[in-house]
Amino acid sequence: MEIDLSPKLAKKVYGGDGGSYHAWNPSELPMLRQGNIGAAKLALEKNGFALPRYSDSSKVAYVLQGTGVGGIVLPESEEKVIAIKKGDAIALPFGVVTWWYNKEDTELVVLFLGDTSKAHKTGEFTDFFLTGANGIFTGFSTEFVGRAWDVEENVVKTLVGKQSGKGIVKLQEGFKMPEPKKEHRQGMALNCEEAPLDVDIKNGGRVVVLNTKNLPLVGEVGLGADLVRLDGSAMCSPGFSCDSALQVTYIVRGSGRVQVVGVDGKRVLETTVKGGNLFIVPRFFVVSKIADPEGLEWFSIITTPNPIFTHLAGRTSVWKALSPQVLEASFNVESDVEKHFRSKRLSSEIFFAPPN
Secondary structure, eight states, X not given: OOOOOXXXXXXXXXXXXXXXXXXXXXXXXXXXXXXXXXXXXXXXOXXXXXXXXXXXXXXXXXXXXXXXXXXXXXXXXXXXXXXXXXXXXXXXXXXXXXXXXXXXXXXXXXXXXXXXXXSSSTTOOOEEESSSTTSHHHHSOHHHHXXXXXXXXXXXXXXXXXXXXXXXXXXXXXXXXXXXXXXXXXXXXXXXXXXXXXXXXXXXEEEEEEOTTTOTTHHHHTOEEEEEEEOTTOEEEEEEETTSOOEEEEEEEEEEEEEEEOGGGOEEEEEEEETTOEEEEOTTXXXXXXXXXXXXXXXXXXXXXXXXXXXXXXXXXXXXXXOHHXXXXXXXXXXXXXXXXXXXXXXXXXXXXXXX
């Protein structure tokens, strides 16, 4: 049975004055269910507050737009209050409690990509709220809440009765939230737009890879990630993950063409992608992208904390490693054709500048 790999946009799940929560549905993007992957976006307006919650999935968060504050409580640890801004990647292991707040005029948008192999619903995140109209307080009886937190019945009724918002609320102008602490960012977040480049090719593109070296927490999450910026009309070499990992790609901005080739050399996807699209490349399938003139930028997670890719074009291509005789026999061509083929892309890496 063929699986639809075409890119999809997120759909609104809930929201109000403070902002909204959007998610990709596995019924529309079947690879989410097959790959045990969840994907969602949180958008907060000014003074929007995403109530404290924990999830049934480990995730990587990536700030797509704006600035704000994030509260993170790791199991049996103190609260970390960190300033977040566009380009930040944050690893969120199992059991972490988070909240998010935006005090600026610009909308704060955070992308979440993660592993749902232990989730209640395959291919979807389920959040459990500590407060709010759908929070845990509202589920327990007055007796249980009173005894657990050692408070009087009237206090319990006040606590429960005041919680009218679901998931996201809008705080009053001037409400003082905790101030972020610079030292709390250490080891919690990495700004992919400011981090040292792992690949930098003139007129081609740039890559920052998120792994256990620059953000050790991704080891607990079990995911790797990267931010790729492809220059206008440049090409990303055809390649595949050689360690059986899935690649989940969100288009941050720009547009371009994508082709994916799967089993038996069949092209399983040929499409144009644009900002807001999400698509998933199955294990071992080969993917290549060509940016439109304005360029193409994407953020991806890979379902292993230290991914390994094999590229099929460029100086590091597997073709360059194979002996000439093997290529001649494989392609069934004369040696002069093989030599011409091998002589190309001797200096290019994984990105190729547009032809002159």
